[in-house]
Amino acid sequence: MHAQLLTAAGQPLAAADVAAPRPGPEEVLIKVRACAVCRTDLHVVDGDLPNPKLPLIPGHEIVGIVVEKGAQVDRFRIGDRVGVPWLGWTCGECEYCQSGRENLCERARFTGYQLDGGYAELTIADQRYCFGLDPGYGDVEAAPLLCAGLIGYRTLRLAGEGERVGIYGFGAAAHIVAQVARHQGRRVFAFTRPGDQAAQDFARGLGAVWAGGSDEGPPEPLDAALIFAPVGALVPAALAATVKGGTVVCGGIHMSDIPTFPYRLLWEERVVRSVANLTRRDAEEFLALAPKAGIRTTTHTYPLVEANQALADLRSGALEGAAVLVP
Numbered sequence: 518m519h520a521q522l523l524t525a526a527g528q529p530l531a532a533a534d535v536a537a538p539r540p541g542p543e544e545v546l547i548k549v550r551a552c553a554v555c556r557t558d559l560h561v562v563d564g565d566l567p568n569p570k571l572p573l574i575p576g577h578e579i580v581g582i583v584v585e586k587g588a589q590v591d592r593f594r595i596g597d598r599v600g601v602p603w604l605g606w607t608c609g610e611c612e613y614c615q616s617g618r619e620n621l622c623e624r625a626r627f628t629g630y631q632l633d634g635g636y637a638e639l640t641i642a643d644q645r646y647c648f649g650l651d652p653g654y655g656d657v658e659a660a661p662l663l664c665a666g667l668i669g670y671r672t673l674r675l676a677g678e679g680e681r682v683g684i685y686g687f688g689a690a691a692h693i694v695a696q697v698a699r700h701q702g703r704r705v706f707a708f709t710r711p712g713d714q715a716a717q718d719f720a721r722g723l724g725a726v727w728a729g730g731s732d733e734g735p736p737e738p739l740d741a742a743l744i745f746a747p748v749g750a751l752v753p754a755a756l757a758a759t760v761k762g763g764t765v766v767c768g769g770i771h772m773s774d775i776p777t778f779p780y781r782l783l784w785e786e787r788v789v790r791s792v793a794n795l796t797r798r799d800a801e802e803f804l805a806l807a808p809k810a811g812i813r814t815t816t817h818t819y820p821l822v823e824a825n826q827a828l829a830d831l832r833s834g835a836l837e838g839a840a841v842l843v844p
């Protein structure tokens with residue numbers, strides 16, 4: 518089968534013909550219909566994240582059809598459409614798994630990082646970490662729900678109930694989270710790269726009540742802020758924009774260093790926290806909510822062979838919404 522392979526960090530992906538994977542007893546073999554491109558893929562390719570499987574097929578926002586299944590697979594049938602997210606396997610035994618926090622599992626394995634992912638014609642996944650998808654979504658449209666959507670959803674959930682939500686970095690995750698927040702009756706304030714009028718217009722089009730550059734302050738203080746841009750300097754900026762008791766949540770897996778800042782920005786019970794990975798419960802909740810909330814995704818499709826171009830466009834900020842690879 519054709520696959521886009523990472524053979525060493527810092528190198529472009531290479532087009533390769535590799536043997537089709539074989540499903541184990543708990544695994545399904547999936548014919549990939551679409552795989553969205555996540556910023557985490559860039560961090561894996563660039564070597565920001567340690568010890569990826571090598572060679573690696575990246576991609577963890579996979580939509581495809583079950584074409585073969587292992588002997589113990591009982592959740593899906595041949596022909597079912599499934600979604601495969603970042604969380605690919607957990608141990609079920611460690612203190613985190615035992616306390617409803619499998620996102621922090623000591624031995625977790627992640628799709629497109631320690632496990633081969635969806636930048637290929639076929640992939641395998643453990644059935645316990647695959648999800649059905651609402652038929653109202655096309656394959657391409659559904660793909661960004663699987664990471665941008667559901668990790669974005671977890672980020673919003675951990676920000677608390679506040680009504681005024683700032684979102685820093687208006688890319689794939691933000692464009693979905695803004696719709697969820699609006700559905701929940703919250704108001705969204707969108708922060709983009711300074712001067713990025715197109716991104717600000719895009720944010721307003723998705724219901725943001727205000728959009729501006731990340732060098733600007735919001736017109737009123739925020740109850741919470743979500744940071745999706747991998748820029749550490751946004752942490753003190755977001756703290757300065759939040760009310761007493763407000764929460765700043767960093768939603769990405771990698772960020773540049775956070776500069777020192779005066780304690781008064783954190784004082785008055787402001788909270789800074791990160792969000793790591795997802796639980797299966799997050800996926801079930803969000804994938805059920807998305808059609809009810811009328812979440813739509815904005816996508817740009819690329820043929821699988823143009824994976825490097827999709828990554829380059831994500832890196833340069835040229836994308837509105839999410840890039841999706843189609844084999």
Ligand SMILES: [Zn+2]
Pocket residue numbers: 607608609610611612613614615619621622623624625
């Ligand atoms: Zn575990």
Ligand SMILES: [Zn+2]
Pocket residue numbers: 555556557558577603664665
């Ligand atoms: Zn992701």
